[in-house]
Amino acid sequence: MDCLTNLPFNKKPPTKIHVDLNSCFASIEQQANRHLRNKPVAVAAYNSPNGCILAASYEAKALGIKTGTRVQDGMVLCPGLIVMSPDAAKYKYIHSRFRQLFSTYSHKVTPKSIDEFIIDLEGCPSYKRGMHTVALEMRKRIKDEIGDSLRVNIGIATNNFLAKTAASLHKPEGMDEINEVNHIEIFKSLNLKDLCGIDKGNASRLNSSGIFSVLDLYEASSDKLKRAFRSIMGHHWFYKMRGWEVEDIEFDRKSYGNSYALPLPLSTVDELAPLLTKLTQKAGQRLRKAGYKCQGIYIAISYRDFDYWHVSVTTEKALFDSRDIYKELYRLLCHSPSKKPVRTLAISCFNLSPYDIKQGELFEDIDEKAKLVEAIDGINERWGNFVLTPGRMIGTEQLMPERIPFGASKEIEEFHNSEDELRYESVEV
Amino acid sequence: MIQKISAPISLVLVYDHTARKLIPKKLKWEGKTHDIIHVDLHHIYRQGRTLQHVFSVASNTMFFRITMDTSNLQWTLEEISDGLPD
Numbered sequence: 001m002d003c004l005t006n007l008p009f010n011k012k013p014p015t016k017i018h019v020d021l022n023s024c025f026a027s028i029e030q031q032a033n034r035h036l037r038n039k040p041v042a043v044a045a046y047n048s049p050n051g052c053i054l055a056a057s058y059e060a061k062a063l064g065i066k067t068g069t070r071v072q073d074g075m076v077l078c079p080g081l082i083v084m085s086p087d088a089a090k091y092k093y094i095h096s097r098f099r100q101l102f103s104t105y106s107h108k109v110t111p112k113s114i115d116e117f118i119i120d121l122e123g124c125p126s127y128k129r130g131m132h133t134v135a136l137e138m139r140k141r142i143k144d145e146i147g148d149s150l151r152v153n154i155g156i157a158t159n160n161f162l163a164k165t166a167a168s169l170h171k172p173e174g175m176d177e178i179n180e181v182n183h184i185e186i187f188k189s190l191n192l193k194d195l196c197g198i199d200k201g202n203a204s205r206l207n208s209s210g211i212f213s214v215l216d217l218y219e220a221s222s223d224k225l226k227r228a229f230r231s232i233m234g235h236h237w238f239y240k241m242r243g244w245e246v247e248d249i250e251f252d253r254k255s256y257g258n259s260y261a262l263p264l265p266l267s268t269v270d271e272l273a274p275l276l277t278k279l280t281q282k283a284g285q286r287l288r289k290a291g292y293k294c295q296g297i298y299i300a301i302s303y304r305d306f307d308y309w310h311v312s313v314t315t316e317k318a319l320f321d322s323r324d325i326y327k328e329l330y331r332l333l334c335h336s337p338s339k340k341p342v343r344t345l346a347i348s349c350f351n352l353s354p355y356d357i358k359q360g361e362l363f364e365d366i367d368e369k370a371k372l373v374e375a376i377d378g379i380n381e382r383w384g385n386f387v388l389t390p391g392r393m394i395g396t397e398q399l400m401p402e403r404i405p406f407g408a409s410k411e412i413e414e415f416h417n418s419e420d421e422l423r424y425e426s427v428e429v
Numbered sequence: 430m431i432q433k434i435s436a437p438i439s440l441v442l443v444y445d446h447t448a449r450k451l452i453p454k455k456l457k458w459e460g461k462t463h464d465i466i467h468v469d470l471h472h473i474y475r476q477g478r479t480l481q482h483v484f485s486v487a488s489n490t491m492f493f494r495i496t497m498d499t500s501n502l503q504w505t506l507e508e509i510s511d512g513l514p515d
Contacts, residue, residue, distance in 0.1 A: 032470040032485035033492040035512025080514045084431065089474035090483070147470060384477035 007222075009180050010158040010243030015122035017135050018155040018163035019102070021094075022172045024115035025055035028094050029084055031147035041082045044071050046263055054086060058172060097146045105134060110160075118160050131156050135175060158243040164196055183243070187214040197237075205229060217241060256287045257298070257348030260399070265304055265341030269334055272345060275399065276333060277326055277392040279347045284322030287349050288377060293320035296351035299332045304341040311335070312350070320355055321373050323390065431510040438495065438506045453486055456493060458506050463488045483507075 021027060025043040030036045040060035044051040049072035056065040056074075063078045074081050095114050102109045108120035119138075121127040126134050135154045142150055155166030156177040166176040169186070178186055192203045192214060209228035211217050217225075218241045225234030236246045258279045266272055276299075287294060295318045300310035311332055319325050329347055379388045386393070441455035451471075456463045470485040482497040494508035 028470075032494075033510055033512065034467055034469050034487050035490075035492050035510060039512065082431075082512075082514045090470070090472050093472035093474065149469075380477075382478050384479075387477070 007238070007242055007244075009183055011180050012158050012243075014131055014156045014158045014163075014177060014179055015120055015127060016157055016160060016163045017119045017121065017131065017138070018112075018157075018160065018167045019098070019117045019119065019135075019138065020153045020155075020164075020167045021098070021115040022151045022153060023055055023057050023061065025086060025091055026057035026060070027055075027150055028091055028147070029087075030057060031149045032090065034149075036082060037149055039082060040065065040078045040080060041084065042069075042071070042074055043084050043086050044074075045086065045261065047071065047083050047085055048263060049075075051083075052261075053083075094146065094150075098142070101141055101145065102138065105138065112160075112164075116164070118163060131177070132175070139173075139175075159240060159245040160247045161196070161240040162243055165190075165194075168194070168196075178243075180243070183218075184215070187218050187241075190214040192217065202229070253290065253292075253352065255298075255348045255350040255352070256283050256290070256292070256294070257346060258282045258286075259300075259344055259346035261344045262342055263399075267339050267341045269330075269336075269339075272333060272342060273330065274392055274394070274396045275345055276329055276347070277390055278386075278396045278399070279345065280326040280329060281322050281386065281389060281393065283347060283349055284320075284325050285377060285380065287352075288320055288355060288373065291355045292352040293318045293355045294325070294349035294352055295319065296349065297325060297328050297332070298346075298348040298350060299329050300344075300346040300348075301336060301338075301342055302344045303338060304343045307338060307340065309336055309338060312348075314351060318353060319349070321369055325349060326390075430513055430515050431508060433508055434506050436506045438504050440495070440504050453484055453495065456486070456488075456495065456506070463491065463493070465493075 026041045029041055029043060038059060039057070040063055041057040042053045042060050042065060043055045044053045046052075049070065051071040053065060053067060053069045053071060053074055055067060056069070060074070060078060060081060065074045065077055065081065069077075071083055074083070091114060095111070098117060099109060099111065102117055102119045105126045106119050106121050106124045108122070108124075110118045110120075112118055121131065121134065135156060139152055139154065142152060151173045153167040153171055153173065154175040155163040155168070156175075157163040157166050157179070162178045162183075166178045166186075167174070169176040176186075192198050192206060192212070193200070195214065195217075198206070206212075206217065206228050209220075209224060211220055211228060217237065220228070220238070222235050222238040225238050226232065228234055229237065239246045260275055260279060262275070266275070296312060296314045297319070298310065298312035300308070302308050313328070313332065315328055319328065376388050380386065386397075436458060439457040440453050443452045443454055444450070445452065452468060453465050456465055465486045466489055467487045468484060469487060472483050474481055474483070480499040482499065484495050484497075486493050486495060490511065492508075492510040492512065493506060496505050496507055497503070498505070
């Protein structure tokens with residue numbers, strides 16, 4: 001018999017606050033430019049007909065424009081749509097300001113994505129003032145100190161998952177708590193696909209196991225959920241739905257990668273080589289900055305006809321120089337079976353090990369190479385990225401602008417480190 | 430309409446040391462002076478090691494994105510917008 005059938009809902013008073021900036025990129029653009037407020041605004045990866053909309057303002061959402069809508073479709077839905085290009089530095093800065101503000105309440109502030117934070121008040125002096133009081137104060141301070149038109153949803157619960165669910169109950173600017181008393185009523189009001197992590201596929205798996213509602217999901221045993229999800233995830237869902245924490249686990253970094261959605265339908269190796277160089281330079285620099293070298297590389301190509309090809313190899317020796325990583329990737333690219341127009345090119349470095357352990361080579365002076373790479377990185381850091389680049393990158397200056405990762409907390413952590421030094425230099429306005 | 434610009438500009442600014450606030454008040458570009466009514470966002474980023482201050486400001490009818498390069502204290506108008514679609 002399953003011993004985890006009757007685990008009760010977590011009776012501990014809620015200590016977690018989930019804060020979610022609504023329509024993040026579009027809201028920040030409307031904050032910066034007040035003449036865009038109360039207008040349909042979309043931030044798109046590219047301001048071209050096929051560009052993908054990354055964020056839509058409330059006014060645009062009301063007209064049916066969503067994240068993922070193509071710009072040309074958005075223009076059909078709303079001919080007056082104002083389409084903007086993303087400004088990564090601006091969004092990172094706002095993210096950083098949010099983090100600083102939340103850090104005044106708790107030392108346990110976890111960014112879940114560029115626009116979502118979990119603040120755990122357990123054991124913090126601010127907890128004694130009351131969760132709702134603190135949450136409302138956070139919202140007020142965001143408006144007073146960061147931007148008066150920024151609106152956030154707030155959720156309060158005993159674990160990250162239910163706090164996020166609570167934050168999504170009433171948009172915009174909702175504030176809800178899911179606790180031992182009200183959880184059944186709230187679960188009754190939700191559909192399975194309202195829950196973060198339940199997409200069409202998972203909903204279908206659950207349906208085939210006789211789970212059709214959130215209440216069914218809550219009442220299902222751990223074993224039943226494991227069978228339904230066909231993985232340990234079912235066990236995690238069993239705990240999550242009852243308010244127990246299963247997400248407070250830190251995973252080590254496994255890889256560094258970059259990808260690029262091509263605005264033009266390039267297809268030959270010669271055409272793709274400059275882009276491959278730039279992707280490699282970006283990933284290599286991040287790899288070294290984090291103190292790693294790699295002994296595995298991966299390349300993936302998705303074609304415009306939705307075909308897909310990818311391959312990974314473990315290399316004989318550890319790589320840290322972008323030029324060496326490029327050579328290996330180029331060799332793989334040359335073996336790609338199709339020379340069709342490419343939609344997305346992606347690369348990744350894996351099998352990471354610390355950069356400072358350098359094994360000598362018989363035919364190559366590794367120390368000399370390391371010094372050269374460090375010197376190039378130093379120049380690029382001093383004068384800005386890509387001031388010193390391989391000649392193969394000529395012509396890519398305007399391509400591959402910096403992008404903001406969605407929901408990738410490891411990438412978010414990367415720019416926290418670079419933003420830390422900025423916070424002390426900020427002058428208030 | 431949003432228009433990218435890259436033009437040096439003159440500014441009238443106020444610095445309030447008690448609040449540590451720098452407030453652009455007037456902007457002169459191409460011979461015309463615009464009164465800045467709102468400073469809606471101020472953010473910073475690094476270009477190499479050079480810190481750039483970006484002020485998103487508005488007059489009654491126009492938006493201006495202005496930047497200060499801290500390596501040479503030069504101010505540049507980078508973008509204007511009237512808030513209307515292209």
